[in-house]
Amino acid sequence: xxxxxxxxxxxxxxxxxxxxxxxxxxxxxxxxxxxxxxxxxxxxxxxxxxxxxxxxxxxxxxxxxxxxxxxxxxxxxxxxxxxxxxxxxxxxxxxxxxxxxxxxxxxxxxxxxxxxxxxxxxxxxxxxxxxxxxxxxxxxxxxxxxxxxxxxxxxxxxxxxxxxxxxxxxxxxxxxxxxxxxxxxxxxxxxxxxxxxxxxxxxxxxxxxxxxxxxxxxxxxxxxxxxxxxxxxxxxxxxxxxxxxxxxxxxxxxxxxxxx
Numbered sequence: 001x002x003x004x005x006x007x008x009x010x011x012x013x014x015x016x017x018x019x020x021x022x023x024x025x026x027x028x029x030x031x032x033x034x035x036x037x038x039x040x041x042x043x044x045x046x047x048x049x050x051x052x053x054x055x056x057x058x059x060x061x062x063x064x065x066x067x068x069x070x071x072x073x074x075x076x077x078x079x080x081x082x083x084x085x086x087x088x089x090x091x092x093x094x095x096x097x098x099x100x101x102x103x104x105x106x107x108x109x110x111x112x113x114x115x116x117x118x119x120x121x122x123x124x125x126x127x128x129x130x131x132x133x134x135x136x137x138x139x140x141x142x143x144x145x146x147x148x149x150x151x152x153x154x155x156x157x158x159x160x161x162x163x164x165x166x167x168x169x170x171x172x173x174x175x176x177x178x179x180x181x182x183x184x185x186x187x188x189x190x191x192x193x194x195x196x197x198x199x200x201x202x203x204x205x206x207x208x209x210x211x212x213x214x215x216x217x218x219x220x221x222x223x224x225x226x227x228x229x230x231x232x233x234x235x236x237x238x239x240x241x242x243x244x245x246x247x248x249x250x251x252x253x254x255x256x257x258x259x260x
Contacts, residue, residue, distance in 0.1 A: 034067030134162030
């Protein structure tokens with residue numbers, strides 16, 4: 001380990017060009033941090049997994065953080081995780097082992113990702129989100145504050161079943177997603193909903209327990225004087241179709257990759 005009085009970096013870590021590391025941060029074995037990234041104060045990157053406490057032959061798995069990423073203060077990222085370019089966290093985020101995130105993803109303040117999960121590109125988790133292990137997420141998914149994804153159908157048990165969320169889904173604040181459900185493409189989950197069954201594509205489900213309300217294209221926007229959903233036609237901030245027509249972007253080489 002290299003210690004300069006401000007932070008500690010393993011000799012086996014690979015730190016890219018122009019990377020900034022804050023005080024009291026620890027970078028463990030086999031961590032790779034891409035160019036132009038910022039790791040703020042009091043972070044732990046590549047935290048050894050449970051086996052490290054008992055296995056004398058333990059070797060820390062690789063952890064990769066893509067270029068131009070920002071890990072804010074107090075965050076802990078366990079070993080054996082992969083993050084694409086432009087990954088960002090809020091403060092005091094915990095991400096457990098075997099988590100995979102695509103490019104341009106955000107995990108908000110005090111969120112907890114329990115590991116063994118997969119996210120596509122451009123996913124945004126707001127603050128205080130909890131993701132149970134074995135969940136799978138597509139691209140362009142927004143999850144709002146205090147949403148909880150559960151994974152144990154008969155607690156307590158060892159039979160963990162994650163949920164699947166498809167591209168462009170929106171999950172509003174305070175919702176609870178029960179194990180094993182599938183949330184369809186371009187769907188919308190209303191605030192404080194309990195999702196205990198599958199949600200079809202382009203559907204709004206809301207309530208406790210949630211029920212089908214309508215197709216999302218029936219939801220009117222008073223601001224734009226037209227249907228608000230599917231939302232990519234109404235919102236483009238920091239998304240690849242920003243300043244463009246969504247359909248035009250879908251017809252580009254980049255857009256077609258997401259439609260496969």
